[in-house]
Amino acid sequence: MQKLEQLQKEIELLPGLDCAACGAPDCKTFAEDIVNDLAVRTDCTFMLRKRISDLAGDLCELANSLPPLINGEKEEDYEC
Numbered sequence: 400m401q402k403l404e405q406l407q408k409e410i411e412l413l414p415g416l417d418c419a420a421c422g423a424p425d426c427k428t429f430a431e432d433i434v435n436d437l438a439v440r441t442d443c444t445f446m447l448r449k450r451i452s453d454l455a456g457d458l459c460e461l462a463n464s465l466p467p468l469i470n471g472e473k474e475e476d477y478e479c
């Protein structure tokens with residue numbers, strides 16, 4: 400029952416394009432592979448791109464929240 404709920408959650412998270420780029424024939428089969436520990440979500444190229452984009456956003460936000468430099472150099476904002 401718990402695996403069924405996990406499967407439904409994975410199906411909802413995946414893009415639903417059924418492109419087979421991950422090696423599974425469709426997103427539902429790929430979701431089953433994730434639930435059965437045969438794959439990780441970022442094996443889907445679209446999920447990997449989203450994860451990288453999210454990480455880049457977090458890094459940029461972190462870089463822009465740095466405290467003013469002590470040595471007097473001008474602090475620059477990073478474009479995100």
Ligand code: SF4
Pocket residue numbers: 413414415416417418419420421422423424425426429442443444445446
């Ligand atoms: S690569 Fe992603 S979108 Fe394509 S079938 Fe696999 S899980 Fe679905």
